[in-house]
Amino acid sequence: MDSSVRKKAELIEAGGTTVDDSFLPYQSRSTAGPGAGLESVFVNIDGHRVRLGVRQASKFSATLKDGMVTIYAGGEEFAHGRLEHAISHCPEQVYVTVSERCAFDCKFCPVPKLQGKIKSDEEVLELVRQGLKSPDLRAITITSGVWTTPEEEAGRIARIVRLIKKELAGRDIPIGVSIYATDNSSELLKEAGAVEVKYNIETVDRELFEKVCPGLSFDYIVQALEHAVEVFGRNHVASNILIGMGESDETVIEGMEMLASKGVIPILRKTNPHPLRAGDIKVEPVSADRLLKLAGEQRRILEKHGLDPTRALTGCVPCTGCDITPRIDL
Ligand code: SF4
Known part of the structure; x- marks a missing residue:
């Protein structure tokens, strides 16, 4: 299995990540279903899109630079991917x-x-x-x-x-x-x-x-x-x-x-x-x-x-x- 899919599954398991302020313009608020009212951002890791809930606390943290997102776990780099813009x-x-x-x-x-x-x-x-x-x-x-x-x-x-x-x-x-x-x-x-x-x-x-x-x-x-x-x-x-x-x-x-x-x-x-x-x-x-x-x-x-x-x-x-x-x- 592609290791990026495993990473995507681990990110879904965690439910989200903490983010720094650089993500603010890109956060999208869901208004439908079980995620309603919560903010999220989208990252594409080697062709696999994942929606990351924006959390106050998580084992994951994310930073954004030049359109690229780096996700850390326990201080180590966990995944790197492209930020995707939500249209609506x-x-x-x-x-x-x-x-x-x-x-x-x-x-x-x-x-x-x-x-x-x-x-x-x-x-x-x-x-x-x-x-x-x-x-x-x-x-x-x-x-x-x-x-x-x-x-x-x-x-x-x-x-x-x-x-x-x-x-x-x-x-x-x-x-x-x-x-x-x-x-x-x-x-x-x-x-x-x-x-x-x-x-x-x-x-x-x-x-x-x-x-x-x-x-x-x-x-x-x-x-x-x-x-x-x-x-x-x-x-x-x-x-x-x-x-x-x-x-x-x-x-x-x-x-x-x-x-x-x-x-x-x-x-x-x-x-x-x-x-x-x-x-x-x-x-x-x-x-x-x-x-x-x-x-x-x-x-x-x-x-x-x-x-x-x-x-x-x-x-x-x-x-x-x-x-x-x-x-x-x-
Ligand atoms: S982010 Fe995509 S997969 Fe998730 S609820 Fe919205 S449309 Fe569906």
């Missing part, structure tokens, strides 16, 4: 969270506690316009919590996708969407011009799902994913599986197999404990060894089912910043 949330993409609020209460997610902003159509379009100025822009990804109801949210996001398509004025930039699925969200989003969706299953341990995602239905999400593959095609539907909430490796492997057999790309995401959720959920450490072992299984399962992450166009699969991604990292 992540490199090469305009990644926008529309509703920074959520009517659900998944126990690992700070969004319901943050009760953040609801972006107007114009605010989203302005971020897209800014992104279009970047020569590096490859994709637009729209995500959203559930402000009122999943149905209303899906309708609003479909309308925004339509507006973005108009703004692109024929430019061939793919649009992907990650929201809570509804009976017709795939059709709505496809008609509006989206080319990919991500509906997150969050955990493939059914017992755990009941505890950490109250009010959501595991079977409904699986059915929605299966249907989304009919609408968007294989390699263009993905789903996050969080690691580190007490699930076993066997359950994760079975869950990846179940999703991949339906044409869905599972994304293995380390759960990072969020201060706003302390006390709501016990997040366990996830080692680099575990991440690499599960990513190896993920690669085997994807190959078995003829799925190829390099063909995904939007969102987390091509970004790779938070995960060890088969065929790209491993």
